[in-house]
Amino acid sequence: MIDVSPKPDSLRTATARAILRGSPAAIERLRARSLPKGDALEVARASAALAVKQVPLLIPYCHPIRVDWVDTRFEMSVDTVTIDVTVRAVDRTGVEVEAMTGAALAALTIYDMLKMIDDTLSIEGVRLLEKRGGKSDHAVTAASPLRAAVLVASDTVAAGTKEDLSGRLLVEKLTAAGFLVAPLLVVPDEAEAIAAAVRRWADEDRLDLVVTTGGTGLAPRDVTPEAMDTVFDREAPGIMEAVRDHGQRRLPRAMLGRGRAGVRGRTLIVNLPGSRGAVADALAALLPGLPHACLMLRGEGHADDPRGGAQVS
Structure with missing residues (x-):
C-alpha cells in the first residue's frame, strides 16, 4: 500500500455512475416497486452503503477510510436505470473507488432482483463522474510565478560544523510546488541577522514567501520567533496552528515548537523547526494552502471552495 501517513486530512468527495438496461416492462415493475423480491431500489440503496464500507476488504491496496456520507440516487427512463452514488469522507486519501464500488453493487443488486422477470438485463459500465479533495483542488494559477526564499x-x-538538510528540503519542495526559489541563505542564531534577511527579502525583493528553518525551540539560542517582533506587520496564527496540529499527531514533541507566521507588506513569512x-511534516500541512495565501496577498483573489455547494445530510 502507499504510505499516506504524512498527508493531512481533507474533505474528499466522489460521485460514480452505473447504468442498468432492461426491458420496458421490467423497468416499469422496478419503478412501481412491485418485484417478487421486494423494493429493489431501497435494497440497492442499502447495498451501495454496505459496499462502500467494505472496499478495503475487497480491493487489497485501498486504505480503510472513515466514511461520513453515502448518497444513492436513481433516475429511470423507459429501459434504463441510472445509479449515481456519492461518497464523502474527511480523510487522507480519495473516495473514488468507494463511489464506483457502491454504484457497481447497487446495479448488481437491482440486476439480481430483476433477473427472474427479465433475461435481457445488462450493466453498461461504471464510471467516475466527479472527484473533489486532495492536491488537485489546491492548484492555483498566478499572473506571474510565485517567488520564495x-x-x-x-x-x-553557519560555522560549517553541521550539514544543512532542512533548508535543502525546503528549496526542493517549494521548487516542486512551482515557486521560483532564491539561493539558500544560512545565518547564525542571531535575532538581528535573521530579521535583517527577512526584511530585505520582503522590502527590497518583494518576494511572495519567506520560510525560515531553525531556532524555534526552547534552547537558549533559539531566537527566531523573537526576531519576528521587528518583522511582522500582522500575525497569521492559523498557519502555525495547522503545522502544530499536524506535527503533534505524528510526534508529541511538536508541542515544543514556537514558530510563528505572519505578513510583512505582501510577503508571507513562516518559521519552521x-x-x-x-520540516517534512510541516510542508505536508502547509503546501496545499501556501500558494493560495500568496495569491491573496498579491490581491489576485480567492480560490474556489473545494466543498462546493454539495448537499449535507
Missing part, C-alpha cells in the same frame, strides 16, 4: 538559522550550519523530519 529559504533562510536557515543555525549556529552550527530545524529538524528535517519536522
Whole structure:
C-alpha cells in the first residue's frame, strides 16, 4: 500500500455512475416497486452503503477510510436505470473507488432482483463522474510565478560544523510546488541577522514567501520567533496552528515548537523547526494552502471552495 501517513486530512468527495438496461416492462415493475423480491431500489440503496464500507476488504491496496456520507440516487427512463452514488469522507486519501464500488453493487443488486422477470438485463459500465479533495483542488494559477526564499538559522550550519538538510528540503519542495526559489541563505542564531534577511527579502525583493528553518525551540539560542517582533506587520496564527496540529499527531514533541507566521507588506513569512523530519511534516500541512495565501496577498483573489455547494445530510 502507499504510505499516506504524512498527508493531512481533507474533505474528499466522489460521485460514480452505473447504468442498468432492461426491458420496458421490467423497468416499469422496478419503478412501481412491485418485484417478487421486494423494493429493489431501497435494497440497492442499502447495498451501495454496505459496499462502500467494505472496499478495503475487497480491493487489497485501498486504505480503510472513515466514511461520513453515502448518497444513492436513481433516475429511470423507459429501459434504463441510472445509479449515481456519492461518497464523502474527511480523510487522507480519495473516495473514488468507494463511489464506483457502491454504484457497481447497487446495479448488481437491482440486476439480481430483476433477473427472474427479465433475461435481457445488462450493466453498461461504471464510471467516475466527479472527484473533489486532495492536491488537485489546491492548484492555483498566478499572473506571474510565485517567488520564495529559504533562510536557515543555525549556529552550527553557519560555522560549517553541521550539514544543512532542512533548508535543502525546503528549496526542493517549494521548487516542486512551482515557486521560483532564491539561493539558500544560512545565518547564525542571531535575532538581528535573521530579521535583517527577512526584511530585505520582503522590502527590497518583494518576494511572495519567506520560510525560515531553525531556532524555534526552547534552547537558549533559539531566537527566531523573537526576531519576528521587528518583522511582522500582522500575525497569521492559523498557519502555525495547522503545522502544530499536524506535527503533534505524528510526534508529541511538536508541542515544543514556537514558530510563528505572519505578513510583512505582501510577503508571507513562516518559521519552521530545524529538524528535517519536522520540516517534512510541516510542508505536508502547509503546501496545499501556501500558494493560495500568496495569491491573496498579491490581491489576485480567492480560490474556489473545494466543498462546493454539495448537499449535507
